[in-house]
Amino acid sequence: MNTEDQYDAIVVGTGISGGWAAKELCENGLKTLVLERGRMVKHVQDYPTMNDDPWDYDLKGELSKDDKKKYHVQNRVGWAPKEDNKHFFVNDLEHPYVETKRFDWIRGYQVGGRSLTWGRQSYRWSDIDFEANKKEGISIDWPVRYKDISPWYDKVEEYIGVSGENLGLRQLPDGKYQPAMQLNCVEKDLKKAVSEKFDDGRVVTIGRTAHITDPNANFENRGVCQNRNRCSRGCPFGGYFSSNSSTLPAAERTGNMTLRANSIVYEISYDDVTKKATGVKVIDAETNEKIEFKAKVIFLCASAMASVGILLQSKSARFPNGLGNDSDALGRGIMDHHYKLGATAKVDGYLDKYYKGRRANGFYIPRFVNLDAATKREGYLRGFGYQGTASRQDWSAAVAEMGYGKALKEEILKPGQWQIGVTGFGEFLPYDDNRVTLSPTEKDKWGLPQLAFDVEFKENEYRMREDIKKEIVDMFKKAGFKDVNSYEESSGPGLGIHEMGGARMGHSAKTSILNKHNQVHTVPNVYVTDGAFMTSSSCVNPSLTYMAFTARAANHAAAAFKAGTFS
Incomplete structure (x- = not known):
């Protein structure tokens, strides 16, 4: 194995968390190696489909039969991958895993x-x-509270640009927001109906989304959102936040970052004498060369399940079951959010109304159940929220018409009836027997053990799912919408793409992997700040929380490094 030069810090992963770790460490003066297992993608120049139109694709955006085989897991989402963004999703044939x-x-x-x-x-x-x-006696207590994270939420929101509306809700704290996007006429109708017909604190608001909406705001090398709704192709304007448009360029501007793509980290090196990590072991994805990089501080941001896999593979005499795993908590408590269920309806009227642009956002209904005695639900713990949108149907309704010639052309040019759809996002409890392990038999193309998933919805989740459907149907009907139908598609944990847990935070190494600063309890120069650290899942999208915890942890690490703690 080749051993490379010493760095102050190593960041594993370049996504939401890795970008923030790189930015904060580099801006604090640490010489930082950033490792990414996949290929290089440079902002703008590596977004090949960013300006394509639907007619640029032979299959009108759908995957070919061969591609559906390659992306057979990724395609379970339904909305992705497509022809225009498949290059940003993994080929499942090349990256298998075990589904117990x-x-x-x-x-x-x-x-x-x-x-x-x-x-x-x-x-x-x-x-x-x-x-x-703590209040419900579920799993273990978080070692932090909102006051610990609030200033870091402030920092992250102001830096990435989040548009939204402050509401004064105790279950959904207000933030530092760009101007809110606007609800359309049907969504405003729903908002009015919900406020008038329900007295349990339900609110309809515009989604809080990481898009710049203020044309006068100063975001270095980023522009305002253009309402193209082509976000998953990569935004050449930098209108929405990504590592590529924001945090990685910030890290690069310091002169302290070395970015290395095609670098598969498979193990964290540990020194039994110093009781600290010394670096990471890497397989070059293109050459299969094995390399060891050295550093005083390690940030694991490979994505929740990948980070858990690296920790499980990091075995030594001191840690025979994975780095920091004295508690046997490593790989346990895997969570996600409910997804692929909700309701749809048709809306009469408003045929003289339309909307401008393709708003890359929808409306949001924050959690309103199990907040207090008045909103208590029997049969399940925690709660859920809704995300949805209203729009006008397109010309496809004209296909069923018997018209032709001029009559057909005129019909095609008219937008159809209004429709509305909502998806529920519910909390998933942290069960110790929902876990991921290393397969003892199955290997990937680099000879590394595949991850094996043994995760399922349980009674609490199934009861919540029924209420998610019931409540939104009730809201739609009381709003006067027509043809209201609930739906629930086949899905498993993971499909919400909010996988969390596996290296949870806690007060003690006896019950958790990480402390309140995201450090491995027993190896304090290793930080884990992607979704693996989550001790519970809430019901809101988690990425903002990952970024806030990462910024906090990186500044903690930088201060400790400068104080000589990791020398």
Whole structure:
């Protein structure tokens, strides 16, 4: 194995968390090596489909039969991958894993990771979330509360640009927002109906999304959102936040970052004498060369399940079951969010109304159940929110018409009836027997053990799913919408693309892997700041929380490094 030069810090992964770790460490003066297992993607120049139109694709955007085989897991999402963004999703034939129980692992192996394709919904946690485990006796208590993370939410929101509306809700703290995008006429109608017909604190608001909306705002090398809704292809304007458009360029500008793509980290090196990590072991994805890089500080941001896999593979005499795994908590408590269920309806009227642009955002209904005695639901713990949108149907309704010639052309040019659809996102409890392990038999193309998933919905989740459907149907009907139908598609954990847990935070090494600063309890120069650290899942999109915790942890690490703690 070749051994490379010493760095101050190593960051594993370049997605939402890795980009922030790189930025904060480099801006604090640490010489930082950033490793990405996938290929290089440079902002703008490596977005090959960013300006394509639907007619540029032979299959009108759909995957070919051969591609459907290559992306057979990624395609479970339904909305991706498509012809225009498949290059930002993994080829499942080349990157297999073991499904002891169904687990939909959606991945993007390239510089920027899934920050290029994420949904950009950005919500803060509240103390209702951080305190729930302790109050209900579920799993273990979080070692932090909202006041610890609030200033870091501020920092992240102001830097990435989040548009939204402050509401004064205790379950959804307010933030530092760009001007809110606008609800359309049907969504405003729903908002009015919900406020008038429900007295349990339900609110309809515009989604809080990581898009720049203020044309006068100063974001270095980033422009305002153009309302193209082509985000998953990569945005050449930098209108939405990604590592490629924002944090990685910031790290590069310091002169302290070395970025190396095609570098598969498979193990963290550990010194039994110093009781610290000394670096990481890497396989070059193109040459198969094995290399060891040295550093004083390690940030693991490879994405939740990949980071857990690296920790599990990092075995030594001191840690025979994986780095920091004295508690046997490593790989346990895997979570996701409910997805692929909700309701649809048709809306009469408003035929003289339309909307401008293709708004890359929808409306949001924050959690309104199990917040207090008045909103208590029997049969399940925690809660859920909704994300949705209203729009006018397109010309396809004209296909069924008997018209032809001029009459058909005129019909095609008219937008159809209004419709509305909503998806529920519900909390998933952290069960110790929902776990990921290393397969003892199955290897990948580099000879590394595949991850094996044994994760499932349990009774609490199934009962919540029924209420998710019931409540939105009730709201739609009371709003006066027509042909209201609930839906629930086949899915497994993972499909929400919010996989979390496996290296949870806690107060003690006896019950958790990480401390309140995201450090491995027993190896304090190793930090884990992607979704693996999550001790519970809340019901809101988690990426903003990953970024806030990462910024906090990176500044903690930089201060400790400068104080000589890791020498």
